[in-house]
Amino acid sequence: VRCVSTPALIALDWGTTSLRAYLLDESGQVCDHQASPLGITRLATGGFSATLDGVIGRWRAAHPGLTIVASGMVGSRAGWVEAPYLPCPVSLESLAASLVDVPYHDGVVQIVPGLAWHQRGEADVMRGEETQVLGALSDVATATDALFVLPGTHSKWVRTSGVTLAEFVTYPTGEMYELLLTKSTLGQLHEDGGDLALHDQAGFARGLDRGFRHAGDSLGKLFGVRARALLGDIKATDVAAYLSGLLIGSELRDAFVRFVPPAKAHPPIGIIADPALAQAYAAAFALAEVACFLVRPDAAARGIAAIAGNSAGNSAGTGA
Amino acid sequence: VRCVSTPALIALDWGTTSLRAYLLDESGQVCDHQASPLGITRLATGGFSATLDGVIGRWRAAHPGLTIVASGMVGSRAGWVEAPYLPCPVSLESLAASLVDVPYHDGVVQIVPGLAWHQRGEADVMRGEETQVLGALSDVATATDALFVLPGTHSKWVRTSGVTLAEFVTYPTGEMYELLLTKSTLGQLHEDGGDLALHDQAGFARGLDRGFRHAGDSLGKLFGVRARALLGDIKATDVAAYLSGLLIGSELRDAFVRFVPPAKAHPPIGIIADPALAQAYAAAFALAEVACFLVRPDAAARGIAAIAGNSAGNSAGTGA
Secondary structure (H helix, E strand, O other), X not given: OOOOOOEEEEEEEEOOOOEEXXXXXXXXXXXXXXXXXXXXXXXXXXXXXXXXXXXXXXXXXXXOOOEEEEEOHHHOOOXXXXXXXXXXXXXHHHHHOOOEEEEEOOEEEEEOOOEEEXXXXXXXXXXXXXXXXXXXXXXXXXXXXXXXXXXXXXXXXXXXXXXXXXXXXXXXXXXXXXHHHHHOXXXXXXXOOOOOOHHHOHHHHHXXXXXXXXXXXXXXXXXXXHHHHHOOOOOHHHHHHHHHHHHHHHXXXXXXXXXXXXXXXXXXXXXXXXXXXXXXXXXXXXXXXXXXXXXXXXXXXXXXXXXXXXXXXXXXXXXX | XXXXXXXXXXXXXEOOOOEEEEEEEOOOOEXXXXXXXXXXXXXXXXXXXXXXXXXXXXXXXXXXXXXXXXXXXXXXXXXXXXXXXXXXXXXXHHXXXXXXXXXXXXXXXXXXXXXXXXXXXXXXXXXOHHHHHHHHHHHOOOOOEEEEEEOOOOEXXXXXXXXXXXXXXXXXXXXXXXXXXXXXXOOOOOOOOOOOOHHHOHHHHHHHHHHHHOOOOHHHHHHHHHHHHHOOOOOHHHHHHHHHHHHHHHHHHHHHHHHOOXXXXXXXXXXXXXXXXXXXXXXXXXXXXXXXXXXXXXXXXXXXXXXXXXXXXXXXXXXX
């Protein structure tokens, strides 16, 4: 335990395939942390409660009475308890006032709800990313609007206004990449491109250019991956990087239309991701000539600290 | 054998998963036909030659000296012989002058090459559809430009000018539908919608509206399938029809930008497909308020007859 002051909070970033636990003091400083592969689809025998015992039991024994707050898919229909989606836009305060308690030993775990919106035949949902974005806000001036991207299987773009989550949209870029590369005829001509990261390979910039700079729907650009490989215009070892660039470029093109008015100066876009994925998106932003910055790691822990700080007093019997 | 006049030509529409064979007289009238599942990935023992013997042996025995012309994936790298792609645009005459012979018994099978184009970082290929479109031209006035759609795994849009294939583009709509419905998290919430055809189900019109009428890239619309299902806005039994409508709508939206200038009156668009798929696209065109017509079946046979008619004299030793 590294922090000087007394631990006060356990923050859980509990997703589908991983559980990250943080021990925080009252100022939100991380005292200790653990990463586990026990996501909600890979629980230990005994379910949620027993899984959590194995990860945070030592902290609870050493520091009785800690508040425990969890965000992510743990609050989904397939999770520990369903924390219903709040309608977007949502402020930090209203999110903090809407935590859902699930019994844990003689206390509770407080679960952060997800966000949803639905209008004009469109709809979207998020769960976990809202907490990361609130944590990332500690890196920016909240006096102005900010824009974040959380790349991944389901890439999220989130616009904030002060400490309010104002608007968001999801692109299934990572899932499409995996599906197309491994299960489709478009990826059939692919060969392993070697040790370089995808975004450092020659095909990436070409795919990004195609996706980002050229008009037309990505559905109409996808077959070009196969066509160019068949015609020898893309090497088999470049197919994966080209496809990655094409999909990320298409994502950026659409997101910019939604969130980045061309005539208006825009503050740098915050990237919230593990280092490898953050690097790929940073490379994409550089090729697109748009400023970005990398949000410090463990944004979820800082987000939960902010939520817990605003929730204190709203909820009675926590921890113990 | 149904035709009155003498059989002169065997036309083969030989794709990945099927082989359709037609016995034609000199006027292009179909005397007899057979459908076989022996596509180039499902050949009989003995390969291409033995497979063909089993399907057309009876016709060859009864009518020695028939010209045999094949189109489709049989001319691909994985086919009987690779017939290199011709650069688009291509006229009927130049296609007919570019048949590639492969030895068959004491004669040859003449294989129709595919088409390719490559410009401004875009590329596309087709193989087999060029022949169907040339066959479909017998249904339209060739004095003006015409536009055809060939829906399927890889949906093709082809613009013709006279008897020249002027321009085309591919949308992997059918492949994406299958992948997304059966392999993705977006299709996870899907339940069987019952006996109605997809385009007759309630979700189809809603998905089509979303894909066709709303701005934005299809990549950004796809996650909405999952979000709307999670929020109860689409029933699980409507997910498949909604996804089908969304993808077809996105295809139409992009293809119209490319091929259908909004200010200009456009002749009806020809649909070349098996009846079920043709009905789905006809329903999509109706919802999109664009005129279309269904091309008569067996367009490939008519296309091969037109190609063979223009090729006569160009090639020497055909048939037996």
